[in-house]
Amino acid sequence: MTIKNFIQKEIFLPRLKQNGVLVVYDPDQRYHELCLELNAEKLRVIDTSESSITSRFAALEALNEFGQPNPSLEGILVYVPAKSPITDEEKQRDPFAIYGACGSVFPEGDGDEFLSLCLKARADYATEIRRIFKDNPNPGFAVIDAVGGGAGWPNLQAMLKVESARDILFVLLTPSEAQKETLKTQASWVTEATALFQSALGLNLKTKMKTWNAVADELWRFLLFSEFVFDLPSDLPVALTTVPCAPQEALHLVEDLCDRLRNDRRTQAFYIERAEGIEKDLNLPAICEKIDDFGVRDTFPFEERACFNQAVDALKRDNIDRLRSVLNRHEQSVWVSRGENQAQWALLHSAASLAQACEDSDRQLSEHTRTLDTLLDFYTNNIREVDRIQREFEQAAGDLLDSGGASIEVISQTRSTYRKLIDKVHGIFVRHIEKSGWPISGRLSxxxxxxxxxxxxxxxxxxxxxxxxxxxxxxxxxxxxxxxxxxxxxxxxxxxxxxxxxxxxxxxxxxxxxxxxxxxxxxxxxxxxxxxxxxxxxxxxxxxxxxxxxxxxxxxxxxxxxxxxxxxxxxxxxxxxxxxxxxxxxxxxxxxxxxxxxxxxxxxxxxxxxxxxxxxxxxxxxxxxxxxxxxxTAIEPGDVCAKPSGKWINVHERTLLGDGVGDTSNLVLPSEMLGIRGEYSQVAIPRALVSYRAGQWYxxxxxxxxxxxxxxxxxxxRAAEIGIGSKLSVMLNYKRGSKKITTRLPVIEVEAGASDLFAQETELLIEAYDVKGHVVGEAKPGGPVNPATRIIMLKPGDTIPITLKMDMDFEGKFVVKALDPITQTAMGKPLELETDYTV
CATH class of the missing domain: 3.40.720.10 (Alkaline Phosphatase, subunit A)
Structure with a gap:
């Protein structure tokens, strides 16, 4: 299909059919001829380029005819050789704007630009199209029609059973076993592939071996390195300037292919394996060690560390908006989802949530401190949520296998932020207690x-x-x-x-x-x-x-x-x-x-x-x-309270009972004022949120x-409900069938298959058991895993990755089970695995 026919049949006619009236604004008069060709018995084309008065009359007459019951016209196209009006003032001056208001206008948005139309019409030749437009912003239809010379990829299309160049490239990167066998037994495809690589990606194939392995190796390296270069905000290190890279015109195709490879569950493992190998072959971490910002697309695993460090830096600077931006931008990264990395990113997410919650509560605190009642309401409605996030943050910190380096900075900074807020709240609470006592009148004791x-x-x-x-x-x-x-x-x-x-x-x-x-x-x-x-x-x-x-x-x-x-x-x-x-x-x-x-x-x-x-x-x-x-958890040297003078017994390092005198560090009150009846006349408590012995966490x-x-x-x-819903069948997989884990944070793939048509969303636990039936691993909280309960919600058809946190001291054979949280019965076949740690 020529570009002219594409615009007529795929752009103009569908809009006319949908809206009845279409106004085509064309200051370059590119579409004049193809608009006139659409004139037919039931489609009236009004050409305003000849006479403004005549065309206005013709347009009005056509509109009146179109508005009659059972009109003979099925559509009106008004061709205007001028720019489309944008502002209200421009529309008031344009005599044909009213027809656009009655129907639709062209162009409408970036998708109607001539370049976009050409890319839609000749999707397989996107790189060549972009190259043409780079040299000539206004090429003729004949130039676009000549792209590709009418050639296709008949051998590749027949062998791989796909049509578009984009799909051919994708299959050549990750063929199925059957497709791979076909590529091995025939060599005719290499010539076509060489031409396709040049046309679509600008890749001049260097290998002289006509085997899929050799071709795929070069294609993978070229594709991933090209995405890396396109995304790099700074100059490429000199040592990498000789590595082949796609031209800028191929950017969209390169990014699309890389996204598909990373996001498709069937190809993600291949992508990870290839990217790790290419990173090592090109020595990228060492060559790029002075670069701090690698952009927004984590092509290679070493880029994830740089992104993590950016997030940590934002947290240290209390720049929560920047931190959120980095987290949101990279939360779908294939490298973030790996077990070891996932624990660190989960810590950062939790840190961001806690920092934001502390900031919000601190801002509102002054409005809820006038009385003890208002402070308690603020605690039960607001501060308790900060406490929840803090507990989940400490849980995330406990899940780290290695809390050194940047992670220790995250932990220290976040604990300090939480402690500043709670110290402020506690000081207000103690001052109220000094006046009102405990328990609080009017509240349940x-x-x-x-x-x-x-x-x-x-x-x-x-x-x-x-x-x-x-x-x-x-x-x-x-x-x-x-x-x-x-x-x-x-x-x-x-x-x-x-x-x-x-x-x-x-x-x-x-x-x-x-x-x-x-x-x-x-x-x-x-x-x-x-x-x-x-x-x-x-x-x-x-x-x-x-x-x-x-x-x-x-x-x-x-x-x-x-x-x-x-x-x-x-x-x-x-x-x-x-x-x-x-x-x-x-x-x-x-x-x-x-x-x-x-x-x-x-x-x-x-x-x-x-x-x-x-x-x-x-x-x-x-x-x-x-x-x-x-x-x-934010313990610092000196976080201890000296006992006041007097005779006291110590109750769990946080309360003293007996007799004595208060001071600047201790609040001493009559026992009755704190609801204590018996033989002790006075109670002493630290004014600050500290204890009478250093080093206390709990x-x-x-x-x-x-x-x-x-x-x-x-x-x-509630009485038990009898319903027609049934449980899901659950399938567990690890690394495409691998039976050995090499990390204490392996990622298990949990897949839900409905046992019948009535299967519903189901709760489950993921746990690992040794040969004696002892729990040696649990689902790590975060994402789909509820932090408070470790329960996972699974819908029919879902496939989700779950990170398993293994017991640090366990090694040997174990099974992973999906369990019903209530009955503890297995849901599906257990997954048999074995540890194979390198250290």
Whole structure:
């Protein structure tokens, strides 16, 4: 098809058919002849180049005729040899603008430029077309029609079963096994390929070997190096100037081919392998070591590091907009998705989110500090979200295999940013506490949770209530857990004031019936002792005895892990079932750096427990906690509080009980003012967010918003739904069938295949197990992996990469399983792998 016919049939006639009227503005009179050729019985062409008055009359007459019922005309084309009007003033002066308003105009946008039309008409010769326009901005139709000389690529088209030059190039880069075999058995294609490379890319093939391997090697190197050069903002290093490169006119084809190779799941692995090899062959990292900016397209893996350093620099300069720009620009990079790199980029994303959240909250803080009530509302609605992002940031930091270099700067900078905000908020909170005391009047106290939320439900005969006591769940975690339980039933989350001091023996006793009246804190041998009425509550068993004495056979209790794992029998007489877990508190006490990544295990157990409770006929679940916590990760020398003068006992390094005098570093108040009844007359707490011993990461026991504001979650369990939906079948793959991992952050491909037409979006966990059934790897949070629960949502037809974080100490054979988060049953065939680490 000639360029003239293309414009007539593919551009003008479709618009006339759609809009009825088309005004063609043509100051160069390029389209005059082809417009006149369209004149026909039912298509009126008005040529305004001869007489303005006559053409105006003819156009008006044609428009009137076209507007009649059952008109004989099917379209009107008005040809105007002038520039199209742009402004309203220009349109008012143009007598033919009204016809464009009735229909459409040409040209309309960049896509109607003559160059764009020629590229659409002769897509296989885009490079030649661009070269022609570079030399002559206004070539004639005959010049464009002569491009390619009418030649095609008959052998290549027949052998590879594709038509366009673009598709031929793509297949030559990554042929299927069948196509590769065809290329090996025939040599006639090489001559055509040589001409195609010259025509489309400007590549003069150097190899004299007529084999696919030799041709593909040269084509890959030429293509990837060309993209690298096109994207490089600075001058090419002298050492690389002799490497063959495509002309600028081939830029669009080069970028399109590279994008297809990187983004197509079927060819991505080939691209990675080729790019790594070409980078090594050309010694690019060493030659380009002085270049800081490589542009926006990460052709080679070494460019990803430069981009990462740009993002780190933006973070260090508090330039969040610049940081976001770099992250957004490179988040789809094929190199960012690699396991080791992914962990560092996930850290940067989390750092950006935390820095932005801190900036936003700091800006709003002054509007919410007038009273303690307004500050608490700001905390529960805003600051708790900052705490969530901070926890996820610490989780991302814990996922790094190597936290040296730029990563350590990211961690240090971000922790400092968070700490500045929280120190400011804490200072305001302490000043309010000094005046108002604790707990806060008009707010739910933990000591009233049982009496107000649990006991009333037990008054109804036959109503079964589960009371989950989860150790160390700060408010933001409660909000996240509630989101995760949303499908289980009607959810209500409210804040409560934890009992001071915020430690487990006190906090768990506070959650018993009548705690508001009966709980006291006594001194036994200079140690804190919780007393309930006259009964000491030094152990879990003693606390449970309080409930057993009150409810008898209506009461039972057990640990969360046992309830979920062992399927214990719950008697029908049980109407109050207490389920306990101290896993999170134990994890934070033992290893606070790794603990944020372990929270998901407790959340999974809680969710599974609620579905089991539903099946056992329980109608209500109340989830409560003893205390929250603060992650003191921005530790600096001198971050310690000296004790005030007096006689004190130390409670978990964050609170002192006894007698003494306050000072500039310590707030000393009467015990009753902080809700503590018993033998201690005074309480001392640090005014700053520090402890009485240096080096503490995990803060609880004291009075900060994070330690003392806790969630209470009420779940009204929804009956099980019977639906037609079914589970997806899940397939796991690793590196096109490879059976050995060489990194502790391997990327597993998770593919969803529907088992039937009714398959729905499904939740799953990805975990690795050794031969003894121990978990040795989990899905790394971030992207499709929920940070709080590690749950992945998978839709029918999805194929997503999931980074597996392996246990640092594990080596050997293992299997990767896709599991139902509730039932823990396998979804599809496990993937058998083995470690093969080089170090």
């Amino acid at each position: 933990n000591a009233d949770v049982f009496d107000k939320l649990v006991a009333p439900k037990l008054l109804e005969s036959g109503r079964r209530v589960a009371y989950l006591l989860i150790d160390a769940m700060r408010y933001e975690l409660g909000v996240e857990l509630a989101k995760h339980l949303n499908e289980a039933g009607q959810i209500d989350v409210q804040m409560a004031c934890a009992q001071m001091p915020t430690v487990t023996p006190v906090g768990m006793a506070t959650l018993l019936p009548g705690a508001g009246q009966n709980l006291k804190i006594m001194n036994k041998d200079n140690q804190l002792l919780v007393v309930f009425g006259d009964q000491p509550l030094a152990t879990v068993a003693q606390r449970m005895d309080v409930l057993r004495k009150k409810y008898g056979q209506r009461f039972a209790e057990m640990e969360l892990v046992r309830f979920v794992r062992d399927h214990p029998k719950i008697e029908n007489t049980v109407e109050l079932l207490v389920i306990r877990s101290n896993d999170m508190d134990n994890d934070f006490e033992a290893n606070p750096e790794a603990a944020p990544g372990l929270i998901s295990r407790t959340f999974q157990k809680i969710r599974s427990a609620i579905y089991k409770l539903r099946d056992l006929g329980f109608q209500d679940v109340i989830i409560a906690t003893d205390h929250g916590f603060f992650l003191n 803060f609880h026991g004291g009075l900060s918003l994070q330690e003392a504001i806790v969630p209470v979650i009420a779940v009204k369990i």
